[in-house]
Amino acid sequence: MTDLDSTARPLIGRDRARETILLVAHRAIDQGGAVLVTGEPGLGKTALLADVAQRLDGWTVLRVSADSFESDLAYATVETLVRGLAGLGGTAIRPPAPDDDALTVGRLLLDAIDALSGPVCLIVDDAQWVDEPSARALRFVVRRLSDRDFLFTAATRPQQNSVSDLFEDLASSSVNHARIDLTPLTVSDTQELAEHILGHAVSRRTATRLTEATQGSPLLLSVLLGQLHDTFTQALHPAGWDLPDTAIMPLASAISAALEGADVSVRTAAEFVAVLRDPLPAPVVGTIAARLGERLDLPGAVTRGLVLGTPRDGVLWVEPAHALLADALAADLTVERRVQLHRVAADVLDGHRALRHRVEAADTADPGLVDELLTAALAAADQGRAEQAMSYARSAMHLATDGELERSLIELGLLAMRFRLHEQILDLRPAIETLPPSPARDAVLLELRTLSRDVPGALELALRLEAAPALTPDERAIRTHVAEALPKVLMAMGDFSGVLDHLDTGRLHIAECPAPEDVADPALRWLAEPDEHLVRLLGWALNSAAHAQRPDLFGPLTAELDELLVQHESPAAVDALVARSRVFILGGDIERARADLAKANELVRRFPSSWTAGFVRTIYAHILFLVGEWEESVTLADTAVALALDETDLSCWPIALWTSTLVRAGRGESEPVTERLRSAAKADPRITGSYDGDLPFLARAELARALGRPEHQLRATLDAEDAATRASTLGWLTYRVDALATLGRAADARAAYERCAAPGLWRPYYGSLRWLEGRVLEAEGRAADALQAYREAAGESPFPFPDAIAALDAGRLLAAGRATAGSGAAPRSETDRAEAGVLLERAAATFRRLGASAYLARAVQLLDALRAAGDTAPGVELTSAVDPLAPLTTRERQVAHALAAGMTNKEIAERLYVSVTTVNFHVRNILAKLGMRSRRELRALALPRRRPVRTDRPVKS
Structure with a gap:
């Protein structure tokens, strides 16, 4: 085999395994090494070894794959290796003869490999099929090369064989070895x-x-x-996708291979387990088989990889090895055969399992079974088992006759409303549209039209429902829901005055809400929650009052909502708090917005079915970025990204991606920022929510500033203006003034600054107005005035990052000696030197805490220059406050801070929505990058702590 190029191919979920092999390879150059990769079929052993081979620059890689059909032929594996050696040129070796002894063949191979220059890697794939003579020859070769620049790597299934024995032999005599067990x-x-x-x-x-x-x-x-x-x-909807039946087709060959030469009882066992699906004790499966007069070989099906067997308390439990394999096996059975199996299973089993098999066995319409399923669905819903309830209701719909279909569709729709699982019934909208109009049908359809962006259709339905007389408790319960559903439609249309006009009518209808026990239809009782609907209505009204510029309503509505929220924790409380926080953000009251979002973020963990669940995490992450809690911000934003596509409301997904770039931009991480913005750009523009569409441009501008690229920073602000809507908070103007000042375009910077100073939506979230004035003054050559502006801007503020940048600018001017009344530089006074040191130290401390390494490097460079020039004033000690986590990526920083807080790997995995294996990989990288040997050393590191934020400070401008 010839050398392979080093082009890296994507290898998902195997980063840690790859890095382990490459580390062993690096050490093997001096001392030799061995790696054994084990894993069940299909877990990617071959792909992993191919990827590693591509990365072994400068190595001669010899790859050989054993063959199951030749495992009983002497030297079959060696012959493959000989062909590879012959292809290298100059390493002629005769093929082994069947009667050669292993030592002779081993010497021939050793001479050929010894003749190769540079380090050599021998990869043996499918090692479980290596014939015994080849294994003995390889043992001779590998043992004699184990102390030179040679790496032996083998991949095998998790079973003992001659090659795995060889690895164990090598591992016992070498410290440079690794065994990698691939997991799903x-x-x-x-x-x-x-x-x-x-x-x-x-x-x-x-x-x-x-x-x-x-x-x-x-x-x-x-x-x-x-x-x-x-x-x-x-x-x-991405969360509503279902696995189609056609998915099983590519697996037919895998089943055929697994069953080749097997007894019929093995196939029968695999088929039984495939149809039964749930984990069951083997004796129960045996009982079902006995009633059908069938003989099963369950251990044989386990051995063939078609059935998974797990001992529990001395009893073997069986289930399909793969759901797709089970589907493929079941699909090969006749309908009569499957129905027969399900009927017997329904008799033998009980509870949920028996009901499910009764459904599968039903071959005619059965109104009694439909009624039983809908009753079971409501019982499951009352116990909070949403997915099970939806499954029962869908089964009822499929089994319903024309007379029962309407009821089944409506009850399925009501369940989706109850648990915010609308994505699971979007495909049923056409069927629901054809049903006769009724209050329940129209309530379901109202939400489907709203989520499908059919706003005119939703408005027509909502107005009709609101105007219709509500004569029964059931109708009044539905109208109570419409009281808070109609404002959502009006807000989607931008009719915020209409929401306020509807407020009194909505209150009246909510006040007429019946008690749950008075509602006749049990599928509607959950709607009889007046406080839920009132809390949401107040939230929508608060948001609309801000947009309609009705400050007279804001105070009374806020007081009323606060009184309700004292004793009301629910999904509606989340929605109301999020709605109000957006008003606070637009008004510049970051502290009150933060308080609302912090409470909503706690509630959403208990009530994930709120409409605004995704926006809670996203907007709160943005606020935490602004107030300097970057570790919490990026963790929350990443969580929002991980969960966004599971939300009923998809509009949060691109915004979550935008927010997750902010911290990374401030840390100068170009690739993650670009990747996330690219992903967000793929979203359908019709679903993008209304929250701060400037965020992607702000991230681009911040990244450019962190990397010292003012032209790119300016370009991002121009793009932001081109794409701006009336909801823009104009944050990009801050970056525009800064970029223009850096580029020396004083007149343009002055014009942009005047736009910030004019009354409007601009807020000092990314830099105070006084700091921006300093930037303009400095560009105009008025250094003394600029310094004074920077000094004032660098005072206490709710926004530590721009505060530190202002301190950095003030220290930079003082250190350069430019802050004099004239335009020329003057000798620095002792007072100036002392002040420069204090300002730069303060800026460095903030940058270090935030992990803003590029900004920290600038502060440290200025401090070092002061020290080198001997300009340190008496009593002022300058320290180069290097960020101890500077080598880490943002994700690694998240893990490092969690470790330092004493969290376990499992807790970190749950917090970051990743696997424990991924956390293990990050921990290993963190310790390696920081030159540490244990988690204890990391905990001993003085990591930056959160800065307490006062809640009684006004926002400075």
Whole structure:
């Protein structure tokens, strides 16, 4: 085999394994090394080794793959290796003869490999099929090369064989070795793989469904995603996508291979387990088989990889090895055979499982079963089991006759409303549209039209529902819901005055809400929650009062909402708090916005079915960025991204991606910022929410400033203005003034500054007005005036990052000796030198705490220059406040701070929505980059702590 190029190919979920092998390879140059990779079929052993081979620059890589059909042929594996050696040229070696002894063949191979220059890597794939004579010859070779620049790497299934014995032998005599057990891909890995193959993101719910269906097999996932590309692009909602029946087709060959030569009882066992699906004790499966007069070989099906067997308290429990394999097996059975199996299972089993098998066995319309399913759905809903309730209701819909179909569709729609699972019924909208009008049908349709962006249709329905007489408790419960649903439609139309005009009518209808026990239809009782609807109505009204410029309403509405929220914690409370926080942000009251969002963020963990669940995390992450809590900000923003595509309201997804770039931009991380902005740009512009559309341009501008690129910074602000809407908070103007001043364009900087100073929406979130004035003054050559402006701007403010930048600018002018009444430089006074040191130290401390390494480097450079010039004033000690975490990426910083706080890897994984394996990988990288040997050393490191933020400070401008 010839040398391979070093072009890296995507390898999802195997970063840690790859880095481990490469580390062993690096050490092997001096002392030799060995790696054994184990894993079940389809977990990516071959892909991992191919990826590693590509990265071994300067190595001669010899790859050989054993073959199951030649495992009983002497020296079959060696012959493959000989052909590879012959292809290198100048390493002629005769092929081994069947009667050669292993030592002779081993010496021939050793001479050929010894003749190769530079380090050599021998990769043996599918090592479980290596014939015994080849294994003995390889043992002879590898043992004699183990102390030179040689790496032996083998991949095998997790079973003992001659090659794994060889590895164990080498490991016992060498410190440079590693055994890697590949595990299935996690949900996060599946999301990454899906985005790579499909070209767009999938929701966490969809990724979970795919991971469970394939048991995290990269091979099955890759095949499946390739086959399903078109069905994903046609999905109405990324979390509502279902695995189509056609997905099982590519697996037929895998089943055929697994069953080759097997007894019929093995196939029968695999088929039974595939149809039964749920984990069951083997004796129960045996009982079902006995009633059907069938003989099963469950251990044989386990051995063949079609059934997963797990001992529990001495009893073997069985379930399908892969959901997709089970589908493929079941699809090969006749309908009569499957129905027969389900009927017997329904008799043998009980509870939920029996009901599910009764559904599967139903071959005619059964009104009694439909009624039982809808009753079970409501019972599951009352116990909070949303997915089970939806599953029952969908089954009822499929089994319903014409007379029962209307009821089934409406009850399914009401369940989706109750649990905010509208994405699961978007495909049913046409069927619901054709139903006869009724208050319940129209309530379901109102929400589907709203989410489908059919605003005129939604408004027509909402007005009709509001105007219709409500004569029964059921009708009044529905009208109570409409009282807070109509404002959502009006806000989507931009009719904020209409929301306020509706307020009194909405209050009246909510006041007439019946008690739950008075509602006759149990599917509607959950709507009889007047406080829920009133809290939401007040939230929408507050938001509308701000947009309609009715400050007279804001105070009374806020007081009323606060009184309700004292004893009301619910999804509606989340929505109201988020709505009000957006008003505070527009008005410049960051502290009150932060307080509302902090409370909403706590509530959303208990009530994830709120309309604004995604916006809670996103907007709060933005606020935390502004007030200097960057670690919390980026963690929350990343969580928002991870969960955004699972939300009913998709409009938060691009905004979550934008917000997740802010901290990374401030830290100068170009690639993650670009990647996230590119992903956000793929979103349908019709679904993008209204919250601060300036964020992607602000991130681009901040990244350019962190990297010292004022031209790019200015370009981002020009793009922002071109794309601005009336909801823009004009934050990009701050970056424009700064960029123009840096470029020396004083007149343009002055004009941009005047736009900030004029009354309007501009807020000092990214730099105070006084600091901006200083930037303009400095560009105009008025250094003394600029210094005074910087000094004033560098006082206490709610925004530590721009505060530190102002201190940096003031220290820079003082250190340069330019802050005099004239335009020329003058000798620095002792007072100026002392003040410069204090300002620069203060700026450096903030940059260090935030992890803003580029800005910290500038502050430290100025401090070092002061020290070198001997300008330190008496009593002032200058320190180069280097960021101890500077080598880390933002994700690694998140993990490092969590470790320092004493969190376990499992807790960190849950916090960051990643796998424990991923956290382990990050911990290993963190310790390596920081030159540490243990987590204890990291905990001993004095990491920056949160800065307490006062709640009684006004925003400075």
